[in-house]
Amino acid sequence: MKSGLKELRVGAVVITSAWKLIKMNPAIWAIIALVIIFSAIVPERFLSPSNFVAILKSFAVTSMLAVGPTFVILLGSIDVSYMGIWMFGGALVWLLYPYLGLASIAIYPIFGLLVGLFNGVVHVKAKVPSFILTLAMTALLAFLTTYVRNISGVLTLTVPAYNFLRESPIPYLPSPFLLALPVIVVALFLMFFTKLGTYFCAIGSNEEGAKLAGINVEKYKILAFTLSGLLTGLGSIAIFVHLGCQTRVDFDPSELIRGLAAIVLGGTPLAGGMGGPHRTLLGALVYVLIFNGLFLLPGVDPNHLKLYVGTLLLGAVIAASRALKGALIA
Amino acid sequence: MSTTNSILEVRNISKTFDRVVKALDNVSIEIRRNEIISVVGENGAGKSTLMKILVGIYQPDSGEMYYLGRRIPFPKSPLDALRKGISIVYQERGVIPHLKVYQFLFLGLEEKFTKLGRLQLGKIIGLTQSIFEELGIKCDLASSMYELPPSVQKMVEIARAILSVKLMVEGDGESEVTPIIILDEPTAPLSTEERDALFNYLLNLKKSNSFIFVSHIIPEVMKFSDRIYVLRDGKVVAHHDLSSEKVTEDQLFREIVGRESYYSLWARYVYGVGKAEGKRVVLSVRNLTKKGYFENISFDLHEGECIGFFGPAGCGKSEIARALYGEIFADHGEIIMDGKHVKLKSEPYARIKIGIGYFSGETGKELFLFWPIRKNLSLVNFEKVCKKPLKIISVISFNAERALAEKIMKKLRIRAPSTETECYSLSGGNKQKVSVGKWLEKSPRVLILEDPTIGIDVGAREEIYEVLLEMKGNGIAMILASDDPKEYAILCDKIISLKNGVVQAIYTNEEFRRLMGL
Numbered sequence: 001m002k003s004g005l006k007e008l009r010v011g012a013v014v015i016t017s018a019w020k021l022i023k024m025n026p027a028i029w030a031i032i033a034l035v036i037i038f039s040a041i042v043p044e045r046f047l048s049p050s051n052f053v054a055i056l057k058s059f060a061v062t063s064m065l066a067v068g069p070t071f072v073i074l075l076g077s078i079d080v081s082y083m084g085i086w087m088f089g090g091a092l093v094w095l096l097y098p099y100l101g102l103a104s105i106a107i108y109p110i111f112g113l114l115v116g117l118f119n120g121v122v123h124v125k126a127k128v129p130s131f132i133l134t135l136a137m138t139a140l141l142a143f144l145t146t147y148v149r150n151i152s153g154v155l156t157l158t159v160p161a162y163n164f165l166r167e168s169p170i171p172y173l174p175s176p177f178l179l180a181l182p183v184i185v186v187a188l189f190l191m192f193f194t195k196l197g198t199y200f201c202a203i204g205s206n207e208e209g210a211k212l213a214g215i216n217v218e219k220y221k222i223l224a225f226t227l228s229g230l231l232t233g234l235g236s237i238a239i240f241v242h243l244g245c246q247t248r249v250d251f252d253p254s255e256l257i258r259g260l261a262a263i264v265l266g267g268t269p270l271a272g273g274m275g276g277p278h279r280t281l282l283g284a285l286v287y288v289l290i291f292n293g294l295f296l297l298p299g300v301d302p303n304h305l306k307l308y309v310g311t312l313l314l315g316a317v318i319a320a321s322r323a324l325k326g327a328l329i330a
Numbered sequence: 331m332s333t334t335n336s337i338l339e340v341r342n343i344s345k346t347f348d349r350v351v352k353a354l355d356n357v358s359i360e361i362r363r364n365e366i367i368s369v370v371g372e373n374g375a376g377k378s379t380l381m382k383i384l385v386g387i388y389q390p391d392s393g394e395m396y397y398l399g400r401r402i403p404f405p406k407s408p409l410d411a412l413r414k415g416i417s418i419v420y421q422e423r424g425v426i427p428h429l430k431v432y433q434f435l436f437l438g439l440e441e442k443f444t445k446l447g448r449l450q451l452g453k454i455i456g457l458t459q460s461i462f463e464e465l466g467i468k469c470d471l472a473s474s475m476y477e478l479p480p481s482v483q484k485m486v487e488i489a490r491a492i493l494s495v496k497l498m499v500e501g502d503g504e505s506e507v508t509p510i511i512i513l514d515e516p517t518a519p520l521s522t523e524e525r526d527a528l529f530n531y532l533l534n535l536k537k538s539n540s541f542i543f544v545s546h547i548i549p550e551v552m553k554f555s556d557r558i559y560v561l562r563d564g565k566v567v568a569h570h571d572l573s574s575e576k577v578t579e580d581q582l583f584r585e586i587v588g589r590e591s592y593y594s595l596w597a598r599y600v601y602g603v604g605k606a607e608g609k610r611v612v613l614s615v616r617n618l619t620k621k622g623y624f625e626n627i628s629f630d631l632h633e634g635e636c637i638g639f640f641g642p643a644g645c646g647k648s649e650i651a652r653a654l655y656g657e658i659f660a661d662h663g664e665i666i667m668d669g670k671h672v673k674l675k676s677e678p679y680a681r682i683k684i685g686i687g688y689f690s691g692e693t694g695k696e697l698f699l700f701w702p703i704r705k706n707l708s709l710v711n712f713e714k715v716c717k718k719p720l721k722i723i724s725v726i727s728f729n730a731e732r733a734l735a736e737k738i739m740k741k742l743r744i745r746a747p748s749t750e751t752e753c754y755s756l757s758g759g760n761k762q763k764v765s766v767g768k769w770l771e772k773s774p775r776v777l778i779l780e781d782p783t784i785g786i787d788v789g790a791r792e793e794i795y796e797v798l799l800e801m802k803g804n805g806i807a808m809i810l811a812s813d814d815p816k817e818y819a820i821l822c823d824k825i826i827s828l829k830n831g832v833v834q835a836i837y838t839n840e841e842f843r844r845l846m847g848l
Contacts, residue, residue, distance in 0.1 A: 193725045195712045198705060205698060212657060212696040213709050214682035274700070 027266050027282035030316070031289065038293035045296045053174050055292050060180035061242055063284035064235025065259035066266075067187045068112075068228040070280040073263055074200040075221060076207070076272030077130035079228045081119055083256045084141025085112045086236040090247020091148045093240070094157040102161065108240070109233040115141075116229020120222035130225075142251040149249040158246035165241045179238035183231055187277040190227070197276060200224055204272030254306055257313070262287050264317050286316070335362040336399070337508055337540060338416070343393030345379055347757075353379040354390070355564040363508050366532065366541040368551045370586055371561035372814060377544050380561070381512050384542075385418045386411040412498040417491035418512040425483050427476035432458040434475050435490050439497055465489055466534060481524035484516055485531050492539055512542045517550060521644070522830075529554050546586070546813065547642060548579050560585045580847060609633040612807045613686075613776050615654070618663030623649040624831035627663070629824075631776065636808040638822035640815070640842075646831035647811040651780050654809060655688040656681045667776070682710065687774035689766050691784040697765045699754040703746060704735040706753055710768050738767040742797060759790025766797055777801065778809045783817065795820055815846045 022028045038046040065082050072079035089108045096104040123130045168175040191197035199220050202210040211217050266283020268275025294300055294308055338361045345354040354376045371377050382388045386405030395404050405411035426434055432455050443450045458471055467485050469478055495509035517525045545551050560568040568585045570577045613631040624646035631637055639647035653660040656678045665672040667684050698706055708715050708731045715731040716724035735749035742763045746756055753761055769777055783791045810821055818825050825842045827834045
């Protein structure tokens with residue numbers, strides 16, 4: 001009898017903490033709803049193992065574009081240089097492979113870190129608005145990537161030597177997902193188990209207060225940009241592998257939106273101060289589920305998919321920011 | 331009771347916050363035609379709550395409102411208050427710097443000057459000109475608000491408040507309405523000459539308006555009011571009609587401060603004062619100057635000593651405190667901590683490192699309202715709640731964090747359900763305790779206090795003083811900048827009196843108390 005009571009109490013604790021988790025992360029509702037809707041309409045296609053793998057791959061790509069910049073958005077700035085890091089980092093790997101061999105993949109995180117550091121220093125010291133700065137950075141790096149492709153006279157910047165990375169040792173867990181996992185773990189660790197997460201939130205919610213509480217605001221801003229670049233660089237390896245060991249050579253704005261969409265859908269407001277990589281991961285899942293589910297629906301023309309997703313996204317982003325407002329007041 | 335002259339009257343207003351804090355207790359005031367009344371009181375006496383009720387931001391728990399003798403409901407919003415003839419000019423942030431003068435004057439009123447969707451700029455500018463002529467404001471209409479001197483900005487703000495009332499009010503069409511304009515500490519950002527200009531302006535405007543002047547600067551209040559209401563702890567403790575009775579500044583001061591309540595506090599805490607002599611010097615300041623704020627400030631601060639900078643608002647005391655913490659930078663002079671020079675342009679994080687802490691009672695200034703108590707307390711104490719598995723990585727231990735928070739909450743008697751309670755839901759006093767609690771744990775060598783007990787009730791004040799005096803007893807030196815003379819008497823060993831940024835005199839605690847009649 002007594003042990004029964006104890007189990008009951010443990011159960012109650014589990015339920016209340018689960019409820020709290022959902023309440024603090026409205027994106028979970030969206031995930032549950034999307035899974036239920038698509039399972040009901042196209043069960044055999046949506047719930048198949050191959051679709052599960054597809055979702056994981058897509059999730060890896062989306063989250064890797066979004067996790068790094070989340071730290072910058074937390075402190076109230078914005079970083080859209082991830083697109084440039086991903087594209088030109090790949091071009092650098094391709095350029096350096098003949099000299100460095102397999103080690104050239106390490107250029108990705110190094111390049112990301114340097115771009116992030118540059119962004120941070122220029123933003124903080126020269127007081128250049130972060131959006132225009134990092135957008136210009138992405139535009140420049142995207143142009144350079146296309147330029148490299150054009151002067152080398154090749155069609156794609158592919159490094160087939162890395163093809164072994166595409167094989168996953170674990171069934172049903174695709175290699176891009178496995179490559180993304182350590183980045184996710186690092187991001188979550190930094191957010192919750194070091195003072196960085198607290199400091200970024202502090203700066204984002206009340207910069208003056210953060211300064212008065214003895215936080216070196218400039219230093220941590222630069223650090224956030226650097227971290228964003230580094231994590232994007234690391235994450236780009238997963239995307240690189242996902243695309244068949246090559247990088248993208250033409251700029252596509254929908255890929256740029258993808259990262260920001262995951263962040264906002266997850267519930268990190270662009271004004272900063274709250275949220276974090278955990279929410280971005282949920283947001284990435286929402287984004288992927290919308291895309292994936294719509295693709296599977298009968299009668300949806302894949303050519304129009306981006307149009308539908310764009311429209312849905314607009315609605316979802318408005319809903320997400322409203323839901324968040326409610327959470328803040330409650 | 332109400333004379334024929336009375337326009338607005340409120341009777342027996344009470345307002346309680348969080349079911350505990352009684353902000354207003356049976357307050358009645360009356361505003362007559364063409365007069366300036368003053369509502370004076372300390373921070374936390376209930377002045378701003380009363381004003382917020384008058385302009386419809388708060389609803390009272392009980393009370394009645396009468397307009398020209400007729401009972402009316404309390405305004406439900408600032409717009410509703412405007413329609414009833416009441417407008418307010420806030421202490422700060424009322425001006426929109428980049429608007430042209432005429433744009434600002436008619437902001438929100440454009441609707442009445444729009445024809446077929448087009449703004450009738452000519453008409454607006456013409457009206458602005460005639461209004462300014464009538465009121466005696468001299469300025470270039472095409473300049474932006476920020477280009478005007480602060481006193482003229484204030485005048486334009488007041489003109490705007492009057493204009494809004496005139497355009498929005500729901501009069502009966504027969505009698506002319508007298509706008510009631512509430513001025514919340516209007517002179518705070520102004521210099522002496524500018525204050526005089528503003529008051530001449532108000533005296534001129536009195537012919538067709540009534541003003542409620544909210545202030546704690548006694549000489550001004552005495553000079554320009556027709557009647558004075560003194561608020562203390564949410565009650566009207568005195569009402570003076572200056573046309574029929576004579577009141578001294580001293581008397582008014584005592585009524586505001588409340589002599590009786592002061593003694594009980596002071597008797598308990600006076601032991602903390604005067605024991606610093608012969609101790610080591612922690613902080614030396616030599617000829618510290620910031621142009622336009624303070625000049626040639628020099629002093630030695632000993633272990634366990636508290637020095638207060640005292641003077642009217644704008645005398646430079648808060649700027650000195652902020653310059654010592656690095657929130658603003660002094661132009662020249664020396665700050666020497668433990669015999670080492672501190673860079674004048676170093677930021678707060680660098681000052682904390684050498685042992686200078688800062689505590690402001692202003693809500694939300696260095697307290698993160700949407701964070702749990704636990705995080706607010708560990709923010710400056712990370713080294714105490716982190717484990718270091720590797721040299722470069724510090725991992726936060728949540729148990730240590732929670733234990734730290736529990737310890738501080740218990741010690742300071744912070745009343746909250748748990749360490750995870752978000753700070754915005756706490757009462758003012760408990761918020762302040764969280765703010766000061768983080769420093770209690772950090773225990774800096776020097777703690778700078780800016781209005782440490784602003785806006786909290788007497789009970790919570792006592793508790794904050796107790797903590798501060800305990801820290802002082804442990805050898806922490808302090809600098810105080812505040813508005814409350816009692817606070818200086820309780821905490822300070824030495825009081826440096828300032829006027830316009832220049833040192834006037836240096837008092838011991840005893841001399842200061844005698845001077846203040848405390």
